[in-house]
Amino acid sequence: MIDLFVIKVGGNVIDNPALLDTFLQQFSKIQGKKILIHGGGKIATRIGDKLGIESKYVDGRRITDADTIDVVTMVYGGLVNKQLVAKLQANGCNAIGMTGADANIIPAVKRPVKEIDYGFVGDIDNDQVQSAPLKALLEANLTPVFASLTHDGKGQILNTNADTIASALAIAMSKVYNVRLIYCFEKKGVLHDAQDDNAVINLIDRQIYNELLADGVLTDGILPKLNNAFAAIESGVSEVLIGHADDVLSNTSETVAGTLIR
Ligand SMILES: Nc1ncnc2c1ncn2[C@@H]1O[C@H](COP(=O)(O)OP(=O)(O)O)[C@@H](O)[C@H]1O
Numbered sequence: 001m002i003d004l005f006v007i008k009v010g011g012n013v014i015d016n017p018a019l020l021d022t023f024l025q026q027f028s029k030i031q032g033k034k035i036l037i038h039g040g041g042k043i044a045t046r047i048g049d050k051l052g053i054e055s056k057y058v059d060g061r062r063i064t065d066a067d068t069i070d071v072v073t074m075v076y077g078g079l080v081n082k083q084l085v086a087k088l089q090a091n092g093c094n095a096i097g098m099t100g101a102d103a104n105i106i107p108a109v110k111r112p113v114k115e116i117d118y119g120f121v122g123d124i125d126n127d128q129v130q131s132a133p134l135k136a137l138l139e140a141n142l143t144p145v146f147a148s149l150t151h152d153g154k155g156q157i158l159n160t161n162a163d164t165i166a167s168a169l170a171i172a173m174s175k176v177y178n179v180r181l182i183y184c185f186e187k188k189g190v191l192h193d194a195q196d197d198n199a200v201i202n203l204i205d206r207q208i209y210n211e212l213l214a215d216g217v218l219t220d221g222i223l224p225k226l227n228n229a230f231a232a233i234e235s236g237v238s239e240v241l242i243g244h245a246d247d248v249l250s251n252t253s254e255t256v257a258g259t260l261i262r
């Protein structure tokens with residue numbers, strides 16, 4: 001039996017007030033223990049633009065220089081995180097907003113410079129993630145809401161992709177709970193054709209994944225999402241689902257909609 005849901009909500013949902021409201025209502029109705037993880041890449045890009053700070057991505061990861069880490073700290077850790085917590089409270093969900101620096105839950109190291117200098121981007125060592133403080137919050141019937149920020153233990157906040165944080169938290173908590181990790185976004189799952197919203201692939205294992213890769217079906221953000229999903233399933237997480245934000249409540253039951261990773 002699943003006793004913890006680790007749920008990540010995507011950037012296109014956070015950026016769409018109607019989708020976000022429905023998602024938060026559904027999320028609040030989930031019985032039992034749950035953790036929410038969010039980024040907010042699009043909002044950070046918009047606010048950066050207003051401040052004259054250009055956003056650059058390489059392989060889906062933001063180049064995070066000194067000005068950019070300030071923007072993402074304010075946007076993810078402040079604006080987005082606190083708005084989500086306030087809206088969850090309005091839905092009767094007793095949420096507590098945090099980053100990976102809080103209670104030292106997600107220590108990380110600044111990504112080493114190779115061909116690309118990503119700046120203040122944090123890589124997580126899954127073995128370093130602290131499950132005990134998170135378990136204490138869950139046992140107190142609080143719902144932790146994580147912004148996509150980590151820290152280096154020496155006073156530096158780092159920017160880490162929200163899908164990766166969700167996978168790392170699910171892996172760490174799988175030592176303590178039976179975990180279902182759910183990636184929620186604006187599509188009904190991983191699609192055979194990214195333009196056809198109804199072409200949902202119900203099940204993906206390593207072999208199907210390799211076939212889809214060879215067929216060129218998977219592009220953009222769905223690739224790192226699937227890599228994070230496989231990392232979770234291969235490191236102790238019981239179940240991983242990729243589905244629509246509107247389906248989050250039904251995806252906590254036995255009958256799931258979307259794509260199951262096995
Ligand atoms: N086969 C596919 N199925 C679903 N989404 C796909 C597929 N190929 C590419 N994508 C793109 O991947 C995106 C999801 O990744 P991303 O933008 O990083 O989402 P999020 O912010 O939710 O993490 C979708 O919005 C979609 O445009």
Ligand SMILES: CC(=O)N[C@@H](CCC(=O)OP(=O)(O)O)C(=O)O
Pocket residue numbers: 009010011012038039040041042044060061062072121122148159160161162163
């Ligand atoms: C290092 C890195 O790229 N971090 C991401 C964190 C936000 C994120 O993951 O947000 P979404 O879920 O909206 O994509 C970024 O700054 O865009």
